[in-house]
Amino acid sequence: MRPAPDEAALRVRAATAADLAAIASLHSGARAAYHRARFPDAPFDLPAEQARWHDAWSRDLARDDTSALCAARHGTVVGAASYRHRAGHPPAVTLHQLHVDPGHWGTGVGLTLHHACLRAWHAAGISRAALDVLWHNHRARAFYTRLGWRPDPDRRPAPDATHLTLTLDLATAQTPPAPAGR
Numbered sequence: 401m402r403p404a405p406d407e408a409a410l411r412v413r414a415a416t417a418a419d420l421a422a423i424a425s426l427h428s429g430a431r432a433a434y435h436r437a438r439f440p441d442a443p444f445d446l447p448a449e450q451a452r453w454h455d456a457w458s459r460d461l462a463r464d465d466t467s468a469l470c471a472a473r474h475g476t477v478v479g480a481a482s483y484r485h486r487a488g489h490p491p492a493v494t495l496h497q498l499h500v501d502p503g504h505w506g507t508g509v510g511l512t513l514h515h516a517c518l519r520a521w522h523a524a525g526i527s528r529a530a531l532d533v534l535w536h537n538h539r540a541r542a543f544y545t546r547l548g549w550r551p552d553p554d555r556r557p558a559p560d561a562t563h564l565t566l567t568l569d570l571a572t573a574q575t576p577p578a579p580a581g582r
Contacts, residue, residue: 402406410509412516413578415468415480417461422477424454426501433502438536457482457497466496469516471509479509483529490510493521505539514547515576516556522570529568540565548573 415423428450460466460482471479479500486492492524495517500509523527530552533540541564 410471410473410478410512412469412471412512415461415482415485417458419477419480420454420457420461423457423468423480423499424450425455426456426477426480427457427497427499430499430502433505434534434539439498460496467520469513471500471513471516473509475502475563479513481513482536483517483521485524485526490527491525492528492530493524495529497505510543511547512579518570518573518576527569527570530565532563532565534563545563 431449431453457468461468463484465541466484467483469480470477479498481498482496484496485496486494498510498513498517500513506577531544531549535543544566547568549568552565552567552570555565
């Protein structure tokens with residue numbers, strides 16, 4: 401059963417090494433949940449997968465060109481996002497990860513994380529954001545479409561149709577207001 405949305409209890413902050421185990425666990429659980437929609441009998445949330453995402457997030461948290469955020473509800477990490485800054489003119493960013501614990505899907509965690517990313521990108525003067533989404537992850541694709549992300553006209557879907565590149569023009573994207581009291 402999903403917890404009721406409680407905006408006041410959801411806090412987004414910079415992720416730290418202390419959050420690593422929780423982030424890796426929710427990431428592997430989220431991936432397992434959306435992969436099961438396509439492959440119902442395949443095991444996805446295995447210790448090897450958790451170790452894989454633990455190592456990946458450990459690298460992300462150590463990178464100078466990557467920012468990582470986590471969303472915590474009542475002190476428990478329930479979502480995480482990371483994005484990489486891309487050098488160039490105009491400045492751009494790649495949303496590398498955005499995952500929510502499946503038990504918290506539909507409670508506003510993903511939207512709150514996305515809004516926190518938008519505020520950070522606008523503050524940094526970023527004009528364009530990009531991300532890759534798995535082609536068969538219709539839930540994520542619908543989420544990003546609702547938020548204004550569009551297929552990148554310069555990049556075709558992967559030849560094996562595993563993913564799609566989406567972009568967001570930050571010059572036209574609205575900056576959501578910061579949560580009250582933060």
